[in-house]
Amino acid sequence: MGIPKVLNIWSTHQFWVGFLTALGIAPENIVFSSDTSEEQYREYGKGRGTVDCCYPVKCMSGHYGELIFGQKKKIDILLSPMIYSLPSFLRGHVLDTLTCTRVMAGPENIKAGFLKERDVFAENGIRYVSPFVSLGEPQKVPKQLYLALKDVLDLSEDETARAVEAGYRALEAFNQKMRQKSREILTWCARHDHPCILVLARPYHMDPGIGHEIEAELQAHGFPILWMQYFPIDDDLMQWLFGEEIRAGRIKSPFDISDVWPSSYSSNTNEILWGAKVAARFPWITCVLRFSSYECGMDQPTYTPTQKIVEASGTLYFKFGDLDATKPAGSIKIRVETIVHYVGKYSPDIIRRKLAALPPGCPLLEETTPESAPLAA
Amino acid sequence: METITRINHYTAYRPRPFTREERATVTILFGGLTWKHERLIQGVMHNLGYKAQPLPNITRADLDAGKELIDVGACCPTIFTTGNLVNFLKSEMAAHGRDEVVKRYVFLTAGACGPCRFGQYHESYTMALDGLGLRDFRLFLLAQNQLDQGATHGGGLEINLPLSLGLVWAILCADVLTDLEYMTRPYEVIPGETDRVLRESIEYLYDVFRNRPQAKLRGGKLKIFAWHVLTDYFTDALREVRRRWASIRVDRLRVKPKVKITGEFWLQTHEGEGNYNIKRWLEQEGAEVIPPPIAVWLDYLLHSPITSEEWKGAERDRKKIALIRALEHIYHFVYNRFRKALGGLPYELPDQEELKQLAKPFYHYELRGGEGHMLVGKALYAYRHKKAHMICELSPYSCMPNTMSIGAMANVLGRYPDLLYAPIEVKGDAEVHALSRCQMILTEAKRRAQAEFEEVLAKTGLTLEAIRRYEERHPEVQRSTYRIPHYGYAGTAANYIIHLARKMGRSVAA
Ligand code: SF4
Ligand code: SF4
Numbered sequence: 026m027g028i029p030k031v032l033n034i035w036s037t038h039q040f041w042v043g044f045l046t047a048l049g050i051a052p053e054n055i056v057f058s059s060d061t062s063e064e065q066y067r068e069y070g071k072g073r074g075t076v077d078c079c080y081p082v083k084c085m086s087g088h089y090g091e092l093i094f095g096q097k098k099k100i101d102i103l104l105s106p107m108i109y110s111l112p113s114f115l116r117g118h119v120l121d122t123l124t125c126t127r128v129m130a131g132p133e134n135i136k137a138g139f140l141k142e143r144d145v146f147a148e149n150g151i152r153y154v155s156p157f158v159s160l161g162e163p164q165k166v167p168k169q170l171y172l173a174l175k176d177v178l179d180l181s182e183d184e185t186a187r188a189v190e191a192g193y194r195a196l197e198a199f200n201q202k203m204r205q206k207s208r209e210i211l212t213w214c215a216r217h218d219h220p221c222i223l224v225l226a227r228p229y230h231m232d233p234g235i236g237h238e239i240e241a242e243l244q245a246h247g248f249p250i251l252w253m254q255y256f257p258i259d260d261d262l263m264q265w266l267f268g269e270e271i272r273a274g275r276i277k278s279p280f281d282i283s284d285v286w287p288s289s290y291s292s293n294t295n296e297i298l299w300g301a302k303v304a305a306r307f308p309w310i311t312c313v314l315r316f317s318s319y320e321c322g323m324d325q326p327t328y329t330p331t332q333k334i335v336e337a338s339g340t341l342y343f344k345f346g347d348l349d350a351t352k353p354a355g356s357i358k359i360r361v362e363t364i365v366h367y368v369g370k371y372s373p374d375i376i377r378r379k380l381a382a383l384p385p386g387c388p389l390l391e392e393t394t395p396e397s398a399p400l401a402a
Numbered sequence: 403m404e405t406i407t408r409i410n411h412y413t414a415y416r417p418r419p420f421t422r423e424e425r426a427t428v429t430i431l432f433g434g435l436t437w438k439h440e441r442l443i444q445g446v447m448h449n450l451g452y453k454a455q456p457l458p459n460i461t462r463a464d465l466d467a468g469k470e471l472i473d474v475g476a477c478c479p480t481i482f483t484t485g486n487l488v489n490f491l492k493s494e495m496a497a498h499g500r501d502e503v504v505k506r507y508v509f510l511t512a513g514a515c516g517p518c519r520f521g522q523y524h525e526s527y528t529m530a531l532d533g534l535g536l537r538d539f540r541l542f543l544l545a546q547n548q549l550d551q552g553a554t555h556g557g558g559l560e561i562n563l564p565l566s567l568g569l570v571w572a573i574l575c576a577d578v579l580t581d582l583e584y585m586t587r588p589y590e591v592i593p594g595e596t597d598r599v600l601r602e603s604i605e606y607l608y609d610v611f612r613n614r615p616q617a618k619l620r621g622g623k624l625k626i627f628a629w630h631v632l633t634d635y636f637t638d639a640l641r642e643v644r645r646r647w648a649s650i651r652v653d654r655l656r657v658k659p660k661v662k663i664t665g666e667f668w669l670q671t672h673e674g675e676g677n678y679n680i681k682r683w684l685e686q687e688g689a690e691v692i693p694p695p696i697a698v699w700l701d702y703l704l705h706s707p708i709t710s711e712e713w714k715g716a717e718r719d720r721k722k723i724a725l726i727r728a729l730e731h732i733y734h735f736v737y738n739r740f741r742k743a744l745g746g747l748p749y750e751l752p753d754q755e756e757l758k759q760l761a762k763p764f765y766h767y768e769l770r771g772g773e774g775h776m777l778v779g780k781a782l783y784a785y786r787h788k789k790a791h792m793i794c795e796l797s798p799y800s801c802m803p804n805t806m807s808i809g810a811m812a813n814v815l816g817r818y819p820d821l822l823y824a825p826i827e828v829k830g831d832a833e834v835h836a837l838s839r840c841q842m843i844l845t846e847a848k849r850r851a852q853a854e855f856e857e858v859l860a861k862t863g864l865t866l867e868a869i870r871r872y873e874e875r876h877p878e879v880q881r882s883t884y885r886i887p888h889y890g891y892a893g894t895a896a897n898y899i900i901h902l903a904r905k906m907g908r909s910v911a912a
Contacts, residue, residue, distance in 0.1 A: 075809035082806075107766055126518045126771030126803040133765050134809030141816035157766050270411075285414050288522045305411060322518070322802040325475040326525040334412040382409040 026050055027092035027100035027151075030057040031085045032128045033108045033293075036228035036254060037160060040112075041104070043195025044170070047188035048178060056100060058088040061234025063350050065091055073138030079320045080349050081229050082127050085135040093139070093149050102152045102177060105132040110161030111292040112196065114258055115299060118280035122161040122292035125323045152177055161292065163193060200255065208257035208389070209397035210249050214309040215389040216396055220372035221249040221309055225300045225331065226316035227293045227324075228254055230348075236316050237352040239345055242361045243314070248368060251310075253300030261388035266306045269384060285334055286327075294323055301334040308379035308387075311372040312341040312364065319347040338382070339375050341367055415528035417540040419556020420508050425452060428558065431490070431509045433457035434483055436673045438604050439576040439696065445611030446568035450619075452559070457486050460676040464489055465830040471533035472526040478798040478830045479668035482676045483511075484526045491534060500536070508540040510559070518771040518802050564619040567630045570700065571736075572611055575636065577695035578740045579603060581748035582647060584681070586882040588690045589652035589894070596882075599650055603643045610639040631732055640743035647744075650882040654898040655869065657855045659847035662692040662784045665796030666772055666804050669828055670694045677796055678833045680826070680840070684794070687844060690894060692790055697737055697751055702776055704730055705754040709768055730754075745883050752783050760786070765810045772803030778810055785821045791892045792822035792847035794840060799829040822847050851893045858896040862903035862910050872902055879905075 028034060028041060038057065045055050059065065061084045069090025074083055092103055109129045113122040123129075132155045139145040139153075146153040156173030159165045167186040174180055214221045222243055230236035231252065240250045263279035270276050276284050283289065286298040304310045313335045317324040328344070335342040343364055345357070380387075420428060430447065433440065433456050440456035447454035460482050468476070468485030476484075487509060494503045511523060524543050531539050542555050559565075579600065587596040618629045661684050663670050669677050671694060681691045708723050734751060741748045757779030758767040765775040773780075777795060784790040795811075797804040808825045815821060824843040826836045859865070873880055879902065889900040903910045 075812035076805045078802075078805040078809075107769065109768065109770075123770070126769070127806055130765070130769045130771070130803065130806035130810075133769065134806045137764070137810050137813035137816075141812045155766075157768050283414075285412060287414055288525065302411075305409075320475065320800055322475070322477060322800055325473055326522045328473045329529055330412070330414065330525070337412045338409045379409070 026054060026102045026104055027056045027058070027096065028104050029085060029088035029092060030060070030232070031088050032081055032131055032229055033111060033124055034106075035231055036111065037108065037196060039199040040160065040192040040196040041106075042192075044188045044192030047191035048180065048184065056092070056096065058091045061087065061232050063234070065234070066350065069094055070138075073135075075134060075137045075141070078127065079318045079322075081227070081235055081318055082131045082134065084234065084350070085131055086138050089135055089139060093145060093151060099149070100151060102154055103146065105136070105153070105155050107132050107155055107157045108160055109157060110159045112160050112163070112193070113292045113296060114200075115280045115282070115289075115292070115295050116161060118278050119282060119289035119295045121290040122295065123290050124292060125294075127322075163189070203255035204257045204259075206397070207251050207255045208259065208262070209395055210251060211257065211307075211309065212389045212396035214249060215387060218373075218376060219249070219309065220311040220368055220376065221251060222312045222314055222368070223256070223300060223304045223307075223310045224250060224252045224314045224316065225297045225304070226252070226314075227297075227318075230316040230318075234350075235318065235348065237348060237357065239316065239357055239361075240314055242357060243364060246361070246365045248312075248365075250314075253296060253303070256300065256303055259388075265383060265386065265388055266303065285330060291323055294327055297324075297327060297331060298334070301331045304335050304340055305338040306379065306383065308376045308383065310340065311375040312343065312368045314364075315342065315344040315346075316348060317344065317346045319349040338379055339371075340379070341371065341375070415524075415531070415537065415541070417508075417542060417555065418538065420540055420542065420558030422557040424558050427453070427506070429453040429455050429507050430559065431455055431457055431487070431507050432511070433486060434511070434668060435573075435671055435696065436576065436580065438580060438600075439573055439671075441604050441608050442572035442576050442611050443569055445608040446565065446572050446614070448612045449568065449614045450565055457490050460486050460672065460674045461489075462675050462830070464676075467492075468526075468530070471530040473529065475800060476526060477666075477801045478676070478828055479666065479801075480523055480526050482830065483523065483668070484530045487527060488530050488534060491536060491539070495534075504536065504539050508542060508558070510542050510544060512544050563623050563626045564614075567627065568611065568614065571630060571636060573696050573700070574737055574740055575607055575611075575640065576604075577697045578640070578737075578744055578748040579607070579643065580693050581695065582744060582882075584685075584691045584693045585747065585894070586647070586650055586652060588658055588685055588688075589654050589656055590882070591651040591653055591880075595650045599646055603646060606643065606646075607639060610636070631736055637739050637743040640740055644744050644883055648881050648883040651880050652882045653880070654886065654894055655866065657851050657893065657895045658688055658690040659791040659844065659851040660692060660789070660892050660894065661689045661792050661794050661844070661847065662780070662790035663694050663794050663796065664773070664777055664780045665694075665794075665826075666798050666801050667699055669796040669798050671696060676830065677828050678836060680794070680796065680837070683837060684840070684844070687841065688848065689844060692749065692784075695749075695751070698776070698780075699773070701730070701733065701751055701754055702774070704733060706767075706770075706774075709758075746885050747883065749789075752780065757783060764813050765807055769803075769806075772801065772807070774803070775807070777804070777807040778814060781811065781821065781823060782814065782818070785818060788890055788892045789888075791850050792824060792843055794843075795823065795825045797825055797827050799827050822850070851895070854891055854893050854896045855899070858891065858899045862899055862908055864899060864903055864906075864908075869899065869902055872906060876905075 042055060046052055066084055066087035070086030073086040092100055107129050108124050111122050111124060116122045154177050156170055158169050167189045170189060171180060171182050171185040224240050244250045267279040282295060282298050285302060289295045304313045315331060332342050430452055444454050444456060464482050464485030467488045468481035471488060472484055491503055524541060527541050531537055583596060583600050590596045619626060673681060684691050708726050737751055757776055760782040761775035761779035765778045767775045781793045784793060797808055811823060815823060822843055824840050826840055828836060878884055886897050886901050889897050891897050900910055
């Protein structure tokens with residue numbers, strides 16, 4: 026079973042692994058395509074693109090091609106789900122948690138490149154399966170996956186439902202582990218009064234071929250990096266950051282973003298906006314890195330609000346926009362130097378100012394929370 | 403409390419309320435459709451005691467104004483509509499001063515459709531308002547899928563059944579008239595006649611909507627709804643339009659390729675510089691255009707919850723599905739009554755289930771954003787039923803959903819290589835390139851229309867002279883309101899000849 030490691034697979038891969046292993050597929054028989062790279066596209070995807078669009082979607086042809094042509098052990102099934110909605114921690118506090126229209130429809134677009142002249146899947150003895158799946162609404166998922174996969178994997182409704190549960194459990198466990206790790210890093214920062222940097226981006230910007238590992242260059246300068254997706258959401262921390270605003274009636278919960286983003290339909294967008302709010306408040310986040318891909322229609326309306334939210338508290342904000350296939354190494358180098366300079370110079374002041382705006386009693390400074398040295402994370 | 407105020411956190415734009423008392427003095431601005439739809443909508447608003455005014459027609463200058471004030475990378479409908487509002491407000495500020503504009507107008511826009519930027523248009527609008535120093539100008543968002551939202555945003559606007567049904571009915575009337583317009587103008591004998599009668603008809607219908615009987619807008623919801631569905635008030639008005647329309651003489655022997663317009667909602671609906679005036683351009687290039695009715699979009703909105711409700715399978719959901727299906731029947735019933743009142747000339751609405759099935763192998767029907775699977779479905783529908791020679795799909799530069807369905811169309815074309823499909827990317831400022839792309843496919847469409855015409859002449863054994871003689875003896879066939887059935891040919895001329903041949907008593911298979 027091959028799964029293209031693209032788009033929102035980056036935030037749901039644990040679900041898929043949990044789900045498939047619960048159905049009895051051995052973990053070694055589940056293959057993800059490799060990280061995105063220009064070579065991957067050149068070798069496997071070239072000429073299969075059907076339209077010009079943002080790179081995270083465009084590069085999918087390379088991932089499909091690699092799974093079809095580039096495996097030592099041939100795959101039998103290529104599973105590329107059309108993920109319609111996401112199980113976000115903001116669900117219930119926002120209008121919806123949908124994926125970008127290109128994320129949900131990407132597989133329909135990309136498969137066309139492998140079908141338009143002849144059926145490349147069939148020629149290679151591969152079954153192409155692309156279930157439409159509303160991961161944000163768990164009650165719908167068993168039926169959706171059962172109908173899409175029953176003939177391919179010979180499933181019963183019950184075992185599908187059980188496997189779906191296992192998938193969610195695996196995803197939740199993974200997210201919790203990552204948040205716990207982030208909390209330990211934040212604790213270390215708080216106790217050592219050390220600045221850290223928060224990345225606001227879509228999950229697939231974690232792919233080195235899409236986000237170009239810009240954040241790693243900063244980490245090398247000694248600044249811990251956290252991804253907003255895995256920011257700890259424990260109640261003590263949330264209350265410390267947002268409690269007063271909730272009591273003042275400005276928001277209903279720590280996860281309410283209606284004060285900054287009323288049209289909260291899109292899951293990844295919502296989380297970016299929420300991350301910006303956290304960054305504007307959390308004292309030891311003194312700098313935000315915003316990544317965005319070239320021609321990203323979802324990010325476009327968020328540029329100004331995100332920047333304004335972050336900068337309202339004096340937190341530094343740097344945007345790397347228009348990311349495409351090629352790593353802009355030169356400009357990254359220059360900007361990283363600038364960022365290092367600013368973070369070094371202004372962080373103490375930013376931390377002091379933001380701390381003063383929050384109530385006393387930061388839970389991270391309490392004795393009970395373990396800390397971990399950030400660079401080991 | 404004290405701690406919070408030390409950092410002034412960012413908040414999104416929130417308009418101050420538009421109150422009931424302000425109704426008499428504040429004008430509601432709106433836009434985004436064609437001048438015909440907007441004029442009838444204005445009639446509905448006036449009928450309910452609102453001051454309302456559509457924004458001026460979109461121009462190229464709106465693109466520049468929009469680009470200047472919003473973040474780069476927006477899709478062209480966002481830029482055009484934002485720029486349109488900006489330019490209007492600027493000119494009003496120049497004439498009456500800033501404060502007067504803030505006091506005198508509110509802007510109402512549809513939104514809330516979710517995954518694509520359409521749900522976020524207002525973010526661009528508010529950014530533009532900031533740029534103009536008009537943050538206190540009031541901008542309101544309407545959910546497009548709820549008929550009864552009650553008094554919103556301070557009570558100035560009440561989204562109730564009389565308003566919502568009025569708006570839907572106005573849109574449907576403008577749609578059927580638009581069909582009539584586009585099927586007549588390319589064949590009119592006296593140039594300019596169609597546009598003249600169209601203007602008169604729209605003004606007449608404006609009065610019809612403005613004078614909707616108040617007594618029928620009061621009382622229970624069911625009563626109001628039933629009146630709208632069953633009354634002859636609107637169908638009588640459309641019959642009067644038909645009577646006026648009958649004065650236009652047409653020459654249906656002009657051989658023209660039929661071009662079906664599909665694409666992103668705003669772009670395909672628009673008539674003007676926002677899409678390079680492409681419908682008029684196609685007509686000038688010798689085509690007959692099939693315009694995209696808004697009615698199909700509304701039908702899609704109505705139908706689409708069914709699929710997602712079906713997943714749940716509970717008793718309550720089944721009832722909901724049954725209710726939606728009943729509403730769909732009523733909706734089609736109303737639309738067909740309007741069509742019938744215009745002599746059955748406007749095109750029928752495609753069956754949503756059929757669109758879904760046609761698109762199924764290529765584009766999943768639950769994928770939302772833009773027109774979803776309908777772009778694929780509509781192209782195949784026109785192709786399979788021989789409704790058009792060619793599809794012209796208008797796709798905004800950097801539109802998210804459209805790029806996806808255009809990509810999927812590659813698969814469709816692989817399977818149906820003779821489907822003539824011209825996807826036109828509209829940037830707003832690259833007209834020559836876009837039109838020349840369209841021109842190339844249009845040339846082939848013209849060739850097909852001509853071949854079809856000659857085939858029909860040969861098949862019927864008719865000559866042009868014989869047809870002209872028949873027309874002289876039967877002038878009614880040259881009336882624009884004379885209905886020519888569809889005999890399985892895409893072109894109007896071909897169907898016309900078959901029809902006349904049958905009238906002349908020749909036996910011709912369709
Ligand atoms: S969110 Fe942006 S980058 Fe991601 S698929 Fe959508 S348009 Fe492309
Ligand atoms: S459908 Fe495309 S063009 Fe229309 S609002 Fe959405 S992204 Fe923009």
